[in-house]
Amino acid sequence: MHLAYPAVLAALLFCTGLYGVLARRNAILVLMSVELMLNAVNLNLVAFDAWLSRAAEDTLHSGQALALFTIAIAAAEIGIGLAIVLAVYRNRGTSDIDRLRDTAEGHDPDDPDSDAAGRAVPAPAAGEKAEATA
Amino acid sequence: MSTAATAGALAAGTAHRAAESPGFLSPSGVEITFLLVGLVTLGAAVVTVTTRQLVHAALWLVVALGGLAVEYLLLTAEFIAWVQVLIYVGSVVVLLLFGLMLTRAPIGRSPDADSGNRWVALTVAVAAAGALVWVVVDAFRTSWIDLDGAPSGTTEVTGASLFQHWVLPFEALSVLLLAALVGAIVLSRKANGGSAPGAKDPSASGTAAGATRTRRDQEGAR
Numbered sequence: 001m002h003l004a005y006p007a008v009l010a011a012l013l014f015c016t017g018l019y020g021v022l023a024r025r026n027a028i029l030v031l032m033s034v035e036l037m038l039n040a041v042n043l044n045l046v047a048f049d050a051w052l053s054r055a056a057e058d059t060l061h062s063g064q065a066l067a068l069f070t071i072a073i074a075a076a077e078i079g080i081g082l083a084i085v086l087a088v089y090r091n092r093g094t095s096d097i098d099r100l101r102d103t104a105e106g107h108d109p110d111d112p113d114s115d116a117a118g119r120a121v122p123a124p125a126a127g128e129k130a131e132a133t134a
Numbered sequence: 135m136s137t138a139a140t141a142g143a144l145a146a147g148t149a150h151r152a153a154e155s156p157g158f159l160s161p162s163g164v165e166i167t168f169l170l171v172g173l174v175t176l177g178a179a180v181v182t183v184t185t186r187q188l189v190h191a192a193l194w195l196v197v198a199l200g201g202l203a204v205e206y207l208l209l210t211a212e213f214i215a216w217v218q219v220l221i222y223v224g225s226v227v228v229l230l231l232f233g234l235m236l237t238r239a240p241i242g243r244s245p246d247a248d249s250g251n252r253w254v255a256l257t258v259a260v261a262a263a264g265a266l267v268w269v270v271v272d273a274f275r276t277s278w279i280d281l282d283g284a285p286s287g288t289t290e291v292t293g294a295s296l297f298q299h300w301v302l303p304f305e306a307l308s309v310l311l312l313a314a315l316v317g318a319i320v321l322s323r324k325a326n327g328g329s330a331p332g333a334k335d336p337s338a339s340g341t342a343a344g345a346t347r348t349r350r351d352q353e354g355a356r
Contacts, residue, residue: 001165003277006209007270009172013179013198015263020183022255023248028233029188032195035226036179039202042218046211047279050287054280061295064287065303067214068296071221072307076314078226082233083321095237098249 006047014040027085027095031078038074042067164281168208175201186247188239192230199223209279211287 013036020033049063089095178197185191199222206215249255285291296304 001162001168001209001279001281003274003279004271005165005168005172006205006279007274008267009168009176009205011266011270012176012263013202015259015266016176016179016183018262019255019259022258023252024183025246025249026188026237026239028230028237028239029183029191029247031233032191032230033183035195035222036182036198039199039222042214043202043205046206046209046214046287050209050211050281051277051279053286055277059295060299061286061292064211064214064292065296065300067211068217068292069303069307071214071217072311075221075226076311078229079318080314080321082229083318085233086236087321089237096246 003047003051006043010040010043010047013037013043025096025098027088027097028082030097031081031085034081035074035078038070038077042070045070164208168205171201171204171208175205184248186243186245187241188234188244188247189231189241192227192234195230196223196227199227206287209287210281210285211292212285213287213289213292 017033017036017038017040020036021030024030024033045063045067047063049058049061049067052058052063053061085095088100092100094100175198178194178201182191182194182198185194199218203215203218203223206212206218
């Protein structure tokens with residue numbers, strides 16, 4: 001198999017995930033895009049392992065071992081990431097990352113603060129969360 | 135195992151024909167299959183990052199990850215493929231769906247799924263894709279993966295290399311997974327308990343705990 005096929009597919013998948021990370025607003029959709037980027041890296045690792053195990057007589061199988069490690073770290077990352085997203089949702093009432101601008105530098109005071117945005121969000125049970133953030 | 139044997143036989147049948155005269159673009163059977171599954175995977179990934187229905191995004195992510203598992207099988211990495219199916223399709227997507235439901239994601243179309251800077255994001259992604267594809271194709275224009283013979287990624291080979299050369303990272307990874315488990319539990323408990331040490335305002339913690347409990351009851355009643 002031509003090596004360019006998996007390499008090009010991995011590059012395109014990575015850029016798809018890059019677009020998703022930059023363009024999505026929901027934090028869980030951003031996490032999905034991060035998973036796509038990690039999978040693109042995995043595809044590269046597996047493809048180059050299959051190439052090097054013949055071309056360079058590689059017996060270490062570092063590509064497959066690193067792909068397994070990446071999968072495990074991605075599982076840990078998705079668990080921690082979802083725990084953070086759920087904690088943010090409980091405190092702010094939103095998982096919209098455009099509204100979480102507490103640490104943003106130099107945002108103008110006309111822009112509503114993230115706490116105010118968290119209170120004013122028209123989500124169901126917003127009143128409870130406004131109490132929780134008060 | 136039988137799937138790997140089939141894939142290996144398929145690879146053996148087509149690769150030795152390709153190994154005789156690997157033309158620049160002489161597609162063999164494995165390559166055509168790889169290309170078709172790759173198109174499906176890429177299309178599912180694009181739909182995942184562009185659809186406005188959040189639950190559909192998670193379901194299209196299943197298609198993309200399953201397609202990647204098939205690509206691993208075509209690259210004779212059998213163990214990675216089944217680990218991919220088990221962990222990604224089995225647990226990560228289920229976790230994502232749970233997260234979508236716990237954050238009250240809208241079921242239908244949500245018009246604000248994309249942020250305002252999506253055109254900037256599209257520009258960056260297209261530029262990165264162009265640069266990466268150009269560099270990768272230029273670099274590996276004359277490289278072929280030899281899939282002939284014994285598959286390089288059977289469970290036996292992967293396990294032997296993993297437990298001979300990669301034992302120490304493997305153990306470190308188990309410690310990392312334990313730390314991630316504990317961290318996820320701590321992060322989930324902090325907002326839950328009113329007497330958690332992370333609560334800044336003790337007067338507000340009672341209402342916070344009450345609100346959380348009410349929300350839990352609502353979610354339990356759902």
